[in-house]
Amino acid sequence: MNTPEQPLSNAASAIKLEPDKPTGEQPMELFITDEHTEYYLALKAGGDSDRGLLTGVLGGIGGCALVGLGLIGAMQGKFDITYMTFSIGIPLFLVPFLWETLRPLPLPILFNRRTREVYFDHEGELFHTPWDGISAVANEFQLVGTQIGGMQSASLEIRVWKFEEPENALMISLGAPFGKSLAMQKGFWEYIRAYMNNGPYFDEHGNHSESDAFVKSQLDVRFKMSDSFKQTLAQLKQAKNEADGKNYLGASDVAKLILEPMLYPQDRIQEFTYSIAKRSSRNRWPNVVAERLKANGPTTRLVDLECEIAANQ
Known part of the structure; x- marks a missing residue:
């Protein structure tokens, strides 16, 4: 029941x-x-649609912030701060990046x-x-x-x-x-x-x-998170043209203008990580499939190969 x-x-x-x-x-x-x-x-x-999110969060927010602080420290001559922030920020990106790209994604249909x-x-x-x-x-x-x-x-x-x-x-x-x-x-x-x-x-x-x-x-x-800020700017530009000089910015618009640029590195890193993981997963196809995905590969179908194998047995 x-x-x-x-x-x-x-x-x-x-x-x-x-x-x-x-x-x-x-x-x-x-x-x-x-x-x-x-x-x-x-x-x-299906599966692992959020691949790259961990790298984006840790590397895009934490890693970029620490590396940015390190660069500021270097410009001010405080290289001890630069060394410390780089030693934390770079692994904060590399470790999850390697973990997410080296694990195979489910192969597509x-x-x-x-x-x-x-x-x-x-x-x-x-x-x-x-x-x-x-x-x-x-x-x-x-x-x-x-x-x-x-x-x-x-x-x-x-x-x-x-x-x-x-x-x-x-x-x-x-x-x-x-x-x-x-x-x-x-x-x-x-x-x-x-x-x-x-x-x-x-x-x-x-x-x-x-x-x-x-x-x-x-x-x-298809929506991409990294396009959010660009779409927000386009919407605000249209709202400005329609407002005819009146105030066209709402509280939600101000929040988007603040938050979306901050999240942009995270979104771009997530998309980049996913693309690398997808590219490396292609090698998992058997040779009979991989060679048929090439522009100059064989055009015989797998069902034809099955018939040949059966006939030779």
Whole structure:
């Protein structure tokens, strides 16, 4: 029996999605695309989304403050203060940075345009599926609980199987379902479908385009903490133009102008740390995948390799 605090899932509908049939929705990115390149589309597989935060907090706030004090001390000729602050501030950045970048990030879900297939890493085991004939389903359901009331959600899942063990299959979710509608998930499927069938760049209707304008407009919507101060300045500039000489600054605006520049180093360091960790994690892909992500790599699918292996046995 479910306690009142536990949400209940009320399944409403399930729709089968196919790679060659449109859903009627326009392409829409749902903030989970990690990389959109000419050859592959990488989707975040979940976990460690806050990677780099510890380095940002310790290095961006504590480390930068101590190094700044050390530089002031050096300009005043107080090198004992400089030595002390540098000996604390630099390790305050380096230790968490190395810890966070050397630990592997979860590998993304990869959609390879060149080989027209999907790759997924599950606990160090390689799973895959061809794009043509892929099994995909969107499920709409409602979460009901005393704290959240009724919240409509929808999931988008694809079926993959283990390399060289096709009897071992998984259904994997493309992003978290919570807070997403069925229309949103169908729109994201159209984004993937347009990339695989007409990409790498396409317009708002999913048709091939030589311009990356629409794709960039989708990806640029993703919020970055380091852009907060720039966005605040743009909002205040607009408010000033609309105020017509009147006072346009509120208490919250003043707080943002003070706090956001102080947090900027933390945010930039966190984003930099995440990018380094992501780059180093790419080496964890097996060779059969890594070579197929290259521009001049093989175009044979993993399912074709499985057939060759089976035929030679």
